[in-house]
Amino acid sequence: MSDTAPIRLAPAAADDSVELERAELYGLLAALWLAPPDEALLRQFGVAVTQAPQQGGPLEAAWEALVAAMRATTADAAAAEHEALFHGVGKPEVFLYGSYYLTGFLNEKPLAQLRDDLAALGLTRDTDRGETEDHVAYVFEVMRYLIAGDGAGDDPTVHNLEQQRRFFRAHVQPWVGALCDAVQAHPRAEVWRSVAAFTRSFVEVETQGFDLLEA
Template sequence: MTPQALSFNAPGDAEELARAELYGLLARLWWAPPDEALMAQFRVAVTQAPQPGGFLEHPWERLVAAGRASTVDSASAAFEALFGGVGKPEVLLYGSHHLAGFLNEQPLADLRADLARLGLARDPQRGETEDHLSFVFEVMRYLIAGDDVAVCNLTQQQAFFRRHVQTWVERCGEAVASHPLAQDSAGFYAALAALTTAFMQVETQAFDLID
């Protein structure tokens, strides 16, 4: 978790590594509340990007500040209040819900078909379905940084992003950011949602340039 990973100013391979690292960080934070090791990283993270004024600089600064103002316990409580609990969570982090209005609908089936084509499958130990926000971010991280060049390339990144990320993730981020419970724990999850939305906008614009 470094400012380089969020600046998108590094050339070539460094820029791709930065993208992959950010997808990985977002996947981790949307999967579970930060543990003490991750909170310690927030406490020492540099808040300014190497080139000030970048589109992600302010959302990153906001997330770092929220992380420093939070504790493991307060972030865990906020995560549970928003995304856990008995019954239906306050905010659902699943693509099928945001695209079709219900869980386990056609968007999930379409995603599974594309994952099978890519040779990817869900780890049954994780419990969540493949359309969880964390899962699609982890797939994007793999498509950027994986070793299989037949799968991990810009063409596959763009296709997966267009079909399974761009279609709903900003909407999900807005649902989190606007929820009153996201303002708890120093607004950590509101800040995380803002960084996620900003990053999706950066990625959308970048893929637009190669159409």
């Protein structure tokens, strides 16, 4: 599984595939939660479309705020904020792991369940990464992979809406909102307050989409 999807910093145009747009947004969010934006990514935000093609859409305001926050920061400032919120010495200010929000502890049963589900999909953790599989960036990257795959050899029994729905319901929807709450409430959050707001809006849209699929 690739580290991140190619990132195009604009909501997809009306004639673009909805699935491509979803995959790109999952890839973008995976990148932003995993590490602070570098100069290249900030330059992309500098020329990003600031308005969604559908005025009044559910992601419009959150996207505009995210673009504005990225344009107002620097790579050094974003790196310092990411370090202060999610790393630092000892216990981080904000945890980024599903097990913590589901049980109050790290490396608990939800992580084991996630690993079982990943194995069933033929996925394993990149051993070069220090984060466990329940890191928010990892589960977003899995969603990107289930939508877009990695190439011509992708298995249609893995890359389909039903697998996306199952993974989202089990490993994204139950806890990502709590992560967003924690970030948005933190007094030191500036850039990631906007990242959290956009993440919340996007997860809400995805939830509504899967609700319709089940109706």
